[in-house]
Amino acid sequence: MHFFVNKGMGHSNSGVEHAQFYRAARFKESNLPFKYIFTDYLPQLHQHMSEWQIAENDVIGLYDFFLSDDPMQYLRDGEAFQHTYHEDVLYDTKGVHRLVIRQTTGNFKATTYKKRFYDSSTSREINVDHRVILKNGQHQMSWHYLGTGNHKRMVNIHLNHFYEDDYFFATYEALLLFFYQQLERVFHHNVYFIDRGSDNEEVLVQLKSQQINLKIVAIIHAAHFVSKQGGHLLWNNHYQYLFDHLDQIDAVVVSTMLQKQDILKQLAFLGNTNISDKLYAIPVGGVDRVPKARRLSGDAIRFVTASRLHAEKNISHIILALAQLQANGISATLTIYGSGADEQNIRRLIYDEQMTGSVKINGLSQNLSEELQAYDAFVSASYSEGFGLTYVEAMAQGLPIVSYQNSYGAQTLIRPNENGILVPITDDKDKNVAALARAMRRLLTVYDTLSIGQQNVAKAFTNQQISTAWEKLVGDLR
Template structure:
């Protein structure tokens, strides 16, 4: 069996989850068995699965497994219940106990405590100290654990109890030991060659590296730039998310990156790992040739679109400011932004500040971006770092030229300046200059031969067909 290891998933997912979903489609095409494995306690997991058309027998959640046991691995939870929650508040108007019921049949009780704010000693905070998980159908308590508020790593799991798990009461001091036990159970249940494909989670890495003697295979996925900036000595060498893996390369069978450029860059530091480091894109295009793009005049307005999580590292605010500059210069342009996230309020403020509400709009989340792209003329991205840029592939396949910063690695590999889009330089410490450069690149796009951009956009992704990428994964799994 092949396990895609991740912390969690939700309704609005990051590129990591989208990459997993796409890999699942490729494995289906290649006839390779797999399961999505999530190790966080996700209350609305099954609602999210429904939104993304994932079946119960495709997904394994560590906590649901500890409640239901091995039978759960074949078909998921069989007991369903209505979702509800209740908060107990004490006489000081302080939250003390939060009870929630998941649709998958778990009852979760969170016990809360007051504690001093480490940053503001005179202030008290209220947070979860202990969690109990019950099988709602039987009423039996199956799991209990505590949180340790470690100053530099926020909340860590500790003192974890599994009650009556296969007739035993088990105790684990921390999450790494718990995950190791969990992965050992999966390895024992699914006989034959088991490959653990890690998309996210240092705890999962630490747990699986301890299991090498069981004959498992480990593949690590790198979804972003593994360096902050190779040419900037002010930044640390490794991206924190990949540091643990890069310091333990001997424990890994394969490292999969999304672009040839990133593979070449990793080989600078690991020149002897030419066979270990593999480039397989995390997104692709359908084998069936898409319909020809219908070009519309849109009343003379050139319509840009952005599809992204609304997160600081995506720098959507720079896109907003660049489009506003084009508008102020007299160009008929518009921008629709699809996505949700923590910077929504900030973006609303920027749009209001620029009086740009008539031509720049937040459109919210969409699960059907393939239907979104054809409505627009070009795609815009403000990211300074994209390991691949799944949305780049989607946009190019929809014949949308791309306006972006010349960030490693996805933009530099997928966008050919002046052919299928335009690239702008950026300065991490100077947003004004970055906006100016992005607007100048936008000027070039508006002045270019648009028909040629459209033609080149679709041609540029012909090597990313599903069947080609499915074969790459099939060959990789077979050779381990």
């Protein structure tokens, strides 16, 4: 079985989850069996699976599995009983949040006890999750939390009536190890594609070191490298464990040839020259068909962007660049798709710049490719993109693209003056915004050329080619 390993998914997802969804579609095309694995406690998992049209029998949720009436049937068919999510909150006489009782979307209920304590780092009292009990009839899981925020961890985990036996795990890592041991009992010739979670990676490497016949494929979704200091390379924290244990990893997948070449050079600097055979570059998005060329369709050019609304996506740069276009008499609009923590700041900027009539936020779209048909050009202001799935969705509609020259997505998917315009990045935000505005303005003069060029670029990123690349990797692992 091929397992796509992640911590979770939700109503709004990052590029990691969208890359998984896309890979699943390619595996289905190639008749390669697969299942998603989600290891986080996700009370609304099945609702979100339905929103993203993920079949129940394509998913193994760690908590659904351990609390199932029939774990073997669950592994085969998925969750048979889904529920509508509901929660009740209990407050004490001082209005402090003390207890939450949830009907999860799976077949179990959850009770979370809260604890209030003084946090010396913030000099205030905070309310945190303290104890959790999950229950489905006789099947029960419970644990305590230690720490808060990024230091929060599960301890003293009890699993009751799993195959009629009771278990105790001192740590989450011990529970995770037990979970994968159960999967290895049922499924055979397993390949684990690790998309997120160094804890998953550590446990699977531990299992493999016990002479269990499994394969590990590490997926790199973002910039892997931070800097070079003396004779040392500083890796992105998410990938430190991977690079420390390359000998236990059967394949490493990046989404662009540029990133593959960088990794080979960096590892050669460390004296590791034996990685090339296990390093693959496979795009995490592609097109069904080569798009038709487009023409500008109205008086105002309609720009569009789509991403998580987080500060690192620099949506504010696009708004400010659009303001410069309008100040120079160019009629243009911007539509923003996405949701996230930076949304209120973006709305405030739109208001402050008096652009409420020309810039709008359309929220999260679960069918972005079709939505993009209504626009003329795509804009991105992110300084870093491991790949950039939204570039591909713009490509699929024949939209020319204006983007900062980020690594690695923009430099792979945008060919200057063929299907888009790349804007060099400096340390000066104002200069970057001005350069972005100039590129958006220049787009008007070369629009037809770029849209025709998008057809040529799209031919290198077809779904069929990408399916074939995954088939080759799977074949190489046999």
